[in-house]
Amino acid sequence: xxxxxxxxxxxxxKYYQGNxxxxxxxxxxxxxxxxxxxxxxxxxxSIHRTFKTDADQDFITVPDxxxxxxxxxxxxxxxxxxxxxxxxxxxxxxxxxxxxEMTAYLFSATDHYEEALSVLLKFVxxxxxxxxxxxxxxxxxxxxxxxxxxxxxxxxxxxxxxxLYVNHNVKVxxxxxxxxxxxxxxxxxxxxxxxxxDLSNMLLVLCGPWNKAGVVEVLDETLKECRxxxxxxxxxxxxxxxxxxxxxxxxxxxxxxxxxxMKEGDLKKRIRPEEILKKQAEHELLSDxxxxxxxxxxxxxxxxxxxxxxxxxxxxxxxxxGYLLILxxxxxxxxxxxxxxxxVKNAAALLTPEDFERSRRAVYARCVKDxxxxxxxxxxxxxxxxxxxxxxxxxxxxxxxxxxxxQERIRKSYRADRIALSVVKPIKEKK
Amino acid sequence: MSRDxxxxxxLGSETYLxxxxxxxxxxxxxxxxFVTPLTKxxxxxxxxxxxVLTRGCEKYPTQLALNCALDGAFDAELxxxxxxxxxxxxxxxxxxxxxxxYAFPGETATxxxxxxxxxxxxxxxxxxxxxxxxxxxxxxxxxxxxxASIINNKARYARSRMFEHMCRLEPYSIxxxxxxxxxxxxxxxxxxAYYRRLLETARIEIFFVGRFDRSATAxxxxxxxxxxxxxxxxxxxxxxxxxxxxxxxxxxxxxxTQANLVMGFRTGTSVYDEDARAMSVYNAVLGGSLTSKLxxxxxxxxSLCYSVSSSPDAMKGVMLIYAGIAPENRDVSVKEALNQxxxxxxxxxxxxxxxxxxxxxxxxxRGLGDNPAVLAEWYxxxxxxxxxxxxxxxxxxxxKIQKEDVVRVSEKITLDTIxxxxxxxxxx
Numbered sequence: 092x093x094x095x096x097x098x099x100x101x102x103x104x105k106y107y108q109g110n111x112x113x114x115x116x117x118x119x120x121x122x123x124x125x126x127x128x129x130x131x132x133x134x135x136x137s138i139h140r141t142f143k144t145d146a147d148q149d150f151i152t153v154p155d156x157x158x159x160x161x162x163x164x165x166x167x168x169x170x171x172x173x174x175x176x177x178x179x180x181x182x183x184x185x186x187x188x189x190x191x192e193m194t195a196y197l198f199s200a201t202d203h204y205e206e207a208l209s210v211l212l213k214f215v216x217x218x219x220x221x222x223x224x225x226x227x228x229x230x231x232x233x234x235x236x237x238x239x240x241x242x243x244x245x246x247x248x249x250x251x252x253x254x255l256y257v258n259h260n261v262k263v264x265x266x267x268x269x270x271x272x273x274x275x276x277x278x279x280x281x282x283x284x285x286x287x288x289d290l291s292n293m294l295l296v297l298c299g300p301w302n303k304a305g306v307v308e309v310l311d312e313t314l315k316e317c318r319x320x321x322x323x324x325x326x327x328x329x330x331x332x333x334x335x336x337x338x339x340x341x342x343x344x345x346x347x348x349x350x351x352x353m354k355e356g357d358l359k360k361r362i363r364p365e366e367i368l369k370k371q372a373e374h375e376l377l378s379d380x381x382x383x384x385x386x387x388x389x390x391x392x393x394x395x396x397x398x399x400x401x402x403x404x405x406x407x408x409x410x411x412x413g414y415l416l417i418l419x420x421x422x423x424x425x426x427x428x429x430x431x432x433x434x435v436k437n438a439a440a441l442l443t444p445e446d447f448e449r450s451r452r453a454v455y456a457r458c459v460k461d462x463x464x465x466x467x468x469x470x471x472x473x474x475x476x477x478x479x480x481x482x483x484x485x486x487x488x489x490x491x492x493x494x495x496x497x498q499e500r501i502r503k504s505y506r507a508d509r510i511a512l513s514v515v516k517p518i519k520e521k522k
Numbered sequence: 523m524s525r526d527x528x529x530x531x532x533l534g535s536e537t538y539l540x541x542x543x544x545x546x547x548x549x550x551x552x553x554x555x556f557v558t559p560l561t562k563x564x565x566x567x568x569x570x571x572x573x574v575l576t577r578g579c580e581k582y583p584t585q586l587a588l589n590c591a592l593d594g595a596f597d598a599e600l601x602x603x604x605x606x607x608x609x610x611x612x613x614x615x616x617x618x619x620x621x622x623x624y625a626f627p628g629e630t631a632t633x634x635x636x637x638x639x640x641x642x643x644x645x646x647x648x649x650x651x652x653x654x655x656x657x658x659x660x661x662x663x664x665x666x667x668x669x670a671s672i673i674n675n676k677a678r679y680a681r682s683r684m685f686e687h688m689c690r691l692e693p694y695s696i697x698x699x700x701x702x703x704x705x706x707x708x709x710x711x712x713x714x715a716y717y718r719r720l721l722e723t724a725r726i727e728i729f730f731v732g733r734f735d736r737s738a739t740a741x742x743x744x745x746x747x748x749x750x751x752x753x754x755x756x757x758x759x760x761x762x763x764x765x766x767x768x769x770x771x772x773x774x775x776x777x778x779t780q781a782n783l784v785m786g787f788r789t790g791t792s793v794y795d796e797d798a799r800a801m802s803v804y805n806a807v808l809g810g811s812l813t814s815k816l817x818x819x820x821x822x823x824x825s826l827c828y829s830v831s832s833s834p835d836a837m838k839g840v841m842l843i844y845a846g847i848a849p850e851n852r853d854v855s856v857k858e859a860l861n862q863x864x865x866x867x868x869x870x871x872x873x874x875x876x877x878x879x880x881x882x883x884x885x886x887x888r889g890l891g892d893n894p895a896v897l898a899e900w901y902x903x904x905x906x907x908x909x910x911x912x913x914x915x916x917x918x919x920x921x922k923i924q925k926e927d928v929v930r931v932s933e934k935i936t937l938d939t940i941x942x943x944x945x946x947x948x949x950x
Contacts, residue, residue, distance in 0.1 A: 343778065
């Protein structure tokens, strides 16, 4: 197995990438940290609801929450052994997560890395689902779903996605509901597994004090050649307009929580990786300049007592959707919403060269800081890789953005009629 | 000096510099702790002061001016917060800066960031000789809002309610964000007087994690603290109850779907005891890891919960067990958690369980140094309790712990309080 090396001298970071004969793409990011981190992921998340492979006759639409359910069930082994215990015996700690776009299995170890890697690869490539074990998981995931139900920020977030999107699968709760997961069977789990857990659809990212030759040896021992299936996924069409202006829910909270979102309308089916990276950099700079902690918007809102320090701004961008997300607590969410709309309407005029210079420096530094922890590096790297881009190129992409690029981005993406508000407010006492 | 170990330098009058050398990061981390006894008064004043300080200083009188200056120093992250350590309470100013090697050519980040921290700490914005009335008023409102918002996170709320019941006569139950009655009474004048008193009387612990020139940094800090008439009093020892008197049960209801069960214990073992390390291993066996008894039985075998864990606080000699459960499963969950504790008391702990528990602790110790802020927070209680050990020394101690040690500490643990936050329609 051959690796090629890619470096970013300014960042003083590099990685090795290669294709294992089994069909799995492997990335090793060397770091002198004590914690070796491994992340084994598949491009399969909650948005993949309807799909088929080239070997299947028909599309199948699966119950909501199944990608996450499958993630839980992969930890079960045919011989009844406990995966957590296998890692613990090596002094390693393992976990997994499911997002809209991917499912990933991970561990960190400070010793016996290669043995732990072997455990990871083996359990993820050996599914074992039975009606009994599927039934047993309903109770555990049922409590995970209720935990989310009682979590106000969870409600706020899904309220906003419901306001922004008419049909897009991103609005569906990753964990599903207690009702949808009740339709999950071991047969459907196998169909999902056999579609998306083909090594050609997966990626292994290793970060930390890994040894290349040792890694290859483990890969050779544990992985069999994959089938290289062609996956077809069907998505509902999503209009450019938002679904509704406002979603309001009542929960036991102290003061109202708000989420304001702006839906991306500039989405192309075919887009080159450099274009994605540039667009992401532009959005990150714009959200920082217009809404970040050093923006006039934030400081005016803060001085008027409309927001507190629980306030965050981010831009989430994927191939099929994108949105600006502003979260916080406020006694007057509607006023915050109106100010966001005003700021979006006047964005072109608000953009100054001084703000641009300041923000460029700060956002660049933030990207460099992302290279501090092995966990964060590997997870961010995989996010970029599944989007078809490269994390190592991102700081330079930020440094390359010009003020004119930002003006152009505003013209394409900033639309006041695509802004929605989600509020979670305290329960009114019934008299 | 071994990796992640610490060099401690006394500057006299209860002021200490702590250096942790590390070149793995892209950042440098600096934190200033001003440590006081945990009282309602101190917690409230520290909390409000931490907020008012970052509203502005003489040089950068508004938050906008201050944040822009921090951005200019390559996103220097200045954070002002409080920390509760056992029965001590600290105001903490921390700074995370980009390591100079990664700044734009010819520019520096860490020195600039430290200069801003000095402005905020020593030359606050005092328009009429006291803190700005508007800043104090609005930050007080935010502080009260945040105190009320603890309710938003049900697990966290349930934990703090449990301690409010269990430690109702001990300082430990005081919130890190202070208490309403004291906060309401704070004026710009009283806050200014407190600020001056804090700088002169608090114990000062300063951490530098990353790449620093020690003698130059020590000189810099001396300059930053110059002119203070220091007259600190030694910190009082925490009050530690080794045994619960009786079991108290409290149930509260809310419009929620999941019940949050929190059980509070007196462990009889604190950071000051020889058995402190055995207690850590006990916790990993009981509920501190993914191979623990609580995780394997309550979650994996009985499907009662998704979240379940136990966590001790060695600074106070207490431990809690938390589980997020269906309301109707409250009694069975309590019974099974206590049953698992009995199992350990009877010596029913396998060699695998012992090894996995020790492995999890060792792994956590080895990985500590991978996060600069975590490393500083980890050392803080140890320097305050005067029990300074390195992660490596802990690993050596943990390796020696036997099953008998775990059984011995288990015998000292007593149940104090069972708190349940449950759904409105649940039957009691």
